[in-house]
Amino acid sequence: MSLLKIVRLHKDFGGVIAINALDFHVDEGEIVSVIGPNGAGKTTVFNLITGMQAPDSGEILFEGETIIGLTPDVLTGRGIARTFQNVRVFANMTVLENVMVAQHCRTSKGAVSAIFRTAGFRREEEEIRERAAEVLSFFGTRLVGYRFDQPAFMLSYANRRRLEVARAIATQPKVVLLDEPTAGMNPSETREMTELIGRLRDDRGITVVVIEHEMKVVRDVSDRVVVLDHGEQIAEGSYEEVTSDENVIEAYLGRPARAH
Amino acid sequence: MNPLAATSQDSVRSAVKVGLLGGLGYIFVSAVGMVEGLGEKNVIDPILSLGYLMLIWVGLWAGHRAGAGALPGDGVSVVGRVWLGIVAGVTGGLLASAFLIWINTFVVREVFTNISPALIELLNLRQGLGTGVAVAIGGGALLGGAGAAIGTLTPLMRRALTGSFLWVLIVGFLEVILSQIFREIDLGVFLAFLIVGVTSWILLRNFGDSQRVLLGGLLAAFVVGVLVSQALSEVNLGLRFIPDFAYINRVGGRALTLSAAAIVFLVAFAATVLFDGRRRAMRARLAALEPAERQKWAFGLVGVFVGLGVFLPMILGSVVNELLSTTGLFLLMGLGLNIVIGYAGLLDLGYVAFFAVGAYTMAILTSTSTARNWAPELSFWEALPFVVLAAVVAGILVGTPVIRMRGDYLAIVTLGFGEIARILFLSEWFSGVTGGALGVTKIPPIELGFYTVKGTDTQAVLYLVLAFVALAAFVSYRLQDSRIGRSWMAMREDEEVAETMGVNIVKAKLLAFVMGAILAGVGGALFAVKFGTIFPASFSIIVSITVLVLIIVGGMGNIPGVAVGALVMIGILGGSNSSGLLREFAEFKLLIYGALMLYMMLNRPEGLLPSKRLARELHQEEAVQDAWLQGEIEQGEED
Numbered sequence: 001m002s003l004l005k006i007v008r009l010h011k012d013f014g015g016v017i018a019i020n021a022l023d024f025h026v027d028e029g030e031i032v033s034v035i036g037p038n039g040a041g042k043t044t045v046f047n048l049i050t051g052m053q054a055p056d057s058g059e060i061l062f063e064g065e066t067i068i069g070l071t072p073d074v075l076t077g078r079g080i081a082r083t084f085q086n087v088r089v090f091a092n093m094t095v096l097e098n099v100m101v102a103q104h105c106r107t108s109k110g111a112v113s114a115i116f117r118t119a120g121f122r123r124e125e126e127e128i129r130e131r132a133a134e135v136l137s138f139f140g141t142r143l144v145g146y147r148f149d150q151p152a153f154m155l156s157y158a159n160r161r162r163l164e165v166a167r168a169i170a171t172q173p174k175v176v177l178l179d180e181p182t183a184g185m186n187p188s189e190t191r192e193m194t195e196l197i198g199r200l201r202d203d204r205g206i207t208v209v210v211i212e213h214e215m216k217v218v219r220d221v222s223d224r225v226v227v228l229d230h231g232e233q234i235a236e237g238s239y240e241e242v243t244s245d246e247n248v249i250e251a252y253l254g255r256p257a258r259a260h
Numbered sequence: 261m262n263p264l265a266a267t268s269q270d271s272v273r274s275a276v277k278v279g280l281l282g283g284l285g286y287i288f289v290s291a292v293g294m295v296e297g298l299g300e301k302n303v304i305d306p307i308l309s310l311g312y313l314m315l316i317w318v319g320l321w322a323g324h325r326a327g328a329g330a331l332p333g334d335g336v337s338v339v340g341r342v343w344l345g346i347v348a349g350v351t352g353g354l355l356a357s358a359f360l361i362w363i364n365t366f367v368v369r370e371v372f373t374n375i376s377p378a379l380i381e382l383l384n385l386r387q388g389l390g391t392g393v394a395v396a397i398g399g400g401a402l403l404g405g406a407g408a409a410i411g412t413l414t415p416l417m418r419r420a421l422t423g424s425f426l427w428v429l430i431v432g433f434l435e436v437i438l439s440q441i442f443r444e445i446d447l448g449v450f451l452a453f454l455i456v457g458v459t460s461w462i463l464l465r466n467f468g469d470s471q472r473v474l475l476g477g478l479l480a481a482f483v484v485g486v487l488v489s490q491a492l493s494e495v496n497l498g499l500r501f502i503p504d505f506a507y508i509n510r511v512g513g514r515a516l517t518l519s520a521a522a523i524v525f526l527v528a529f530a531a532t533v534l535f536d537g538r539r540r541a542m543r544a545r546l547a548a549l550e551p552a553e554r555q556k557w558a559f560g561l562v563g564v565f566v567g568l569g570v571f572l573p574m575i576l577g578s579v580v581n582e583l584l585s586t587t588g589l590f591l592l593m594g595l596g597l598n599i600v601i602g603y604a605g606l607l608d609l610g611y612v613a614f615f616a617v618g619a620y621t622m623a624i625l626t627s628t629s630t631a632r633n634w635a636p637e638l639s640f641w642e643a644l645p646f647v648v649l650a651a652v653v654a655g656i657l658v659g660t661p662v663i664r665m666r667g668d669y670l671a672i673v674t675l676g677f678g679e680i681a682r683i684l685f686l687s688e689w690f691s692g693v694t695g696g697a698l699g700v701t702k703i704p705p706i707e708l709g710f711y712t713v714k715g716t717d718t719q720a721v722l723y724l725v726l727a728f729v730a731l732a733a734f735v736s737y738r739l740q741d742s743r744i745g746r747s748w749m750a751m752r753e754d755e756e757v758a759e760t761m762g763v764n765i766v767k768a769k770l771l772a773f774v775m776g777a778i779l780a781g782v783g784g785a786l787f788a789v790k791f792g793t794i795f796p797a798s799f800s801i802i803v804s805i806t807v808l809v810l811i812i813v814g815g816m817g818n819i820p821g822v823a824v825g826a827l828v829m830i831g832i833l834g835g836s837n838s839s840g841l842l843r844e845f846a847e848f849k850l851l852i853y854g855a856l857m858l859y860m861m862l863n864r865p866e867g868l869l870p871s872k873r874l875a876r877e878l879h880q881e882e883a884v885q886d887a888w889l890q891g892e893i894e895q896g897e898e899d
């Protein structure tokens with residue numbers, strides 16, 4: 001059984017068909033890349049899976065159950081996390097707070113225990129803090145130490161992207177959806193992120209779906225590649241299969257080339 | 261030689277422009293009635309009335325701006341700058357003179373109701389138009405030059421000069437409080453301050469690490485302090501000669517005497533100059549404190565405030581106590597609205613609805629009046645849980661429909677809710693219970709068992725209000741630094757992302773509304789008891805706006821900031837239906853609110869005492885630059 005299964009999904013925005021009869025699936029433990037020209041509907045697929053937008057028709061199954069109509073916070077609780085193409089860290093919260101708040105649905109203490117600072121509350125706060133520090137240590141020395149208390153807007157662009165990934169991991173997901181995690185990064189940062197995506201699965205057992213433009217990254221991380229164009233899946237398979245596919249070549253060459 | 265020759269034409273032109281603005285300022289403060297309305301009130305007897313102070317301030321400001329308008333690169337000398345100030349002053353004086361000639365020649369009172377014969381007398385210095393014109397131009401030149409000259413002083417001297425003058429004004433304005441304190445202070449309160457102060461100092465120095473010892477010791481000190489203050493409350497310290505010397509009775513209220521003003525000025529000036537180095541050293545030391553140390557001193561600071569809260573009401577007298585209880589009620593609401601807006605980012609403009617619900621619930625349940633159909637006549641404490649319950653229900657009722665609304669829409673809809681609440685309480689439908697336009701009367705005092713807090717007992721009411729304020733501040737602090745507080749913060753930053761990170765938006769928003777409603781509701785309940793009677797008219801939209809303005813002025817998201825905002829807005833300027841310390845300004849309150857808001861939005865959008873977070877948020881570039889200068893940030897990624 002697939003971890004995530006999308007069946008004949010359809011979404012249009014007032015006439016613009018963003019997703020058209022899309023089928024695809026992600027198995028547990030896989031790293032799947034989603035590629036396609038700009039405007040192909042990749043981000044929209046993520047928005048539909050995470051409940052931020054509602055599909056017009058079709059079905060999304062997570063662990064065999066439909067998740068259509070569920071709100072984003074419930075889906076995060078189920079184990080779906082994501083990052084955003086246009087980095088959306090909580091800019092005025094500190095690095096640590098960004099990762100702490102992401103554990104919201106894994107923790108439970110409410111207003112009353114916060115006011116009385118019950119033993120349970122203090123224990124949970126301690127755990128939240130420790131887990132946040134642990135998640136941030138995943139990026140080596142990039143986001144630790146004095147950075148903990150720095151507001152996120154002070155981070156470099158690449159570090160903000162890393163913080164987004166950290167925040168997604170902190171929700172303790174089964175599957176994480178990464179939307180162009182290397183966009184705007186230089187080659188060495190891109191290499192680092194590529195290796196990190198591998199470690200997400202290998203060290204933490206998280207299934208990964210990644211939207212990526214950088215073909216080197218796609219080649220290095222993917223077990224499987226899905227190609228979208230005009231909201232439809234035009235090819236699927238290994239990196240080699242996909243890159244030699246006629247449809248794919250046409251989709252990419254048939255329009256002005258662009259980087260990201 | 262023309263001293264202006266060295267200055268560029270641009271700076272002369274801008275000096276003229278600033279001068280014209282200053283002239284307009286002169287006309288404005290005169291025409292809105294400030295000069296006349298505040299003319300009676302002497303600040304320093306006999307030389308300076310509040311009305312003239314407004315005009316003097318305009319002149320100094322214009323001169324200062326004109327002098328500072330010359331760019332450093334212009335090579336303008338000190339003399340050149342002073343000349344620029346004089347140019348601005350004369351320009352303003354000319355404009356003012358034109359205005360003077362106009363109002364002396366024509367009767368314009370039918371249109372400009374504030375331009376009265378009395379005002380013309382004041383502006384002419386009671387000597388006829390010629391003197392008026394001469395003073396406007398000559399005074400303008402003098403003030404302009406002085407303003408510009410102040411701008412050329414070293415920063416320390418400038419601060420000492422303006423600061424000392426400010427101190428004179430403050431001592432003048434605080435006459436009510438200072439006189440009262442010096443007259444009333446007795447040996448008991450004095451010793452109590454001493455005991456608590458010395459004990460806390462020793463405790464913090466030696467047992468700073470053990471919270472238990474600290475708390476126990478402080479508590480003991482407070483108990484001893486209260487006992488001492490009660491035992492020796494009859495022995496006056498005999499300091500009344502100080503206010504007798506410093507202030508003098510005048511028609512418009514008591515004013516500072518010239519000699520007292522001079523002393524205050526000199527002392528403040530000397531202190532600023534002498535202690536400048538020490539002040540800097542203190543600042544540096546504070547900034548370098550370890551978090552644990554800092555917490556210790558924060559603890560000490562809380563102790564100071566508790567001490568002030570416990571002992572000051574004993575000697576402040578009923579006028580100031582009354583003022584402070586009103587301030588406290590608004591502070592209570594401010595703390596509530598701070599949760600809704602400052603923490604959760606929900607712009608609620610109908611906040612008065614919760615205040616009204618609390619006040620009416622308390623009033624209806626406790627009133628002993630027979631004018632209405634339904635009167636259970638509960639006691640304050642029996643009714644309080646229902647007040648909280650009613651506030652929770654009101655919070656959910658207002659919160660539910662607006663869950664998916666943002667920004668402007670949320671503001672407009674909540675604004676509507678505020679009005680709906682008032683109109684419902686006013687309407688005939690429920691007048692059997694709410695009393696309609698007549699309101700609810702005969703709300704009984706609070707029984708504490710050992711004491712009865714009557715609404716007219718200003719000292720007891722103040723203690724009660726302060727107790728609830730302390731509770732509200734405590735709750736706010738604890739919520740802010742918790743899982744709930746973080747989820748509010750995230751929601752305020754980016755609602756959509758917060759939801760994707762697992763925050764249940766519906767729950768988080770409702771909780772914010774409910775917490776805010778509870779604080780406002782309790783504030784309303786205290787309001788009802790304090791006045792003994794409530795009318796729908798007390799719950800108009802201006803209350804919502806006042807509370808909003810006070811948290812903006814003070815510093816949104818920061819509890820001490822909200823307190824400062826409440827003190828400035830309610831304690832000093834006066835709230836929607838109470839006058840503050842500066843009762844002379846009561847007539848111009850809304851004008852000053854507006855001016856203050858404009859000033860704050862332009863120059864200090866984070867408020868007077870902002871949270872670190874908000875200050876950073878509104879000055880991101882500076883924060884980044886600071887961090888970069890300290891080597892804490894990478895420019896591009898290192899590899």
Ligand SMILES: Nc1ncnc2c1ncn2[C@@H]1O[C@H](COP(=O)(O)OP(=O)(O)O)[C@@H](O)[C@H]1O
Binds near residue numbers: 018
């Ligand atoms: N919220 C929206 N409203 C209207 N059109 C949208 C919206 N989101 C996406 N689209 C449109 O849907 C198409 C797919 O967009 P997107 O999923 O962002 O593409 P990709 O991520 O593959 O570049 C584009 O034509 C885009 O303009």
Ligand SMILES: [Mg+2]
Binds near residue numbers: 042085
């Ligand atoms: Mg996209």
